Amino acid sequence: MSDELLDQAMLFEVVENQLADNYPKQVTETLMRLRMTGHSREDAIELIACALAPEMIDVIEHQQSFNLERYAAHLAQLPDTSWLEEDA
16 A cells, blocks of 8 residues: 555544544544543554554545444454454
8 A cells, every 4th residue: 555545644634533523423432432541642543543544445445435334343442453453
C-alpha cells in the first residue's frame, strides 16, 4: 500500500473528525473507555486509528464499502489488537 494513500496523520484526522461528529458513536465510547483505563488521549487515538486502518484500506485500495460493523467490533476489542494479524 502506498504511504501517500493511507498515512498515520490521515488516520488520526479521520478519527478526530469521527469524534467531533460523534459518528460512529462507538469511537467516542472507545475513547472514553480507553481513557478511563489509563491510556493517554494520544495512545487511545493511536489505538482507534489501528481499528480504522483495515476499513480505510478496504475502501481506498479494494473499492469496498466501509464496514461499520467490523470497525465497531475492532473498537470493542481495544486495547487488544490481535485481530490485526488475522486481517493481514
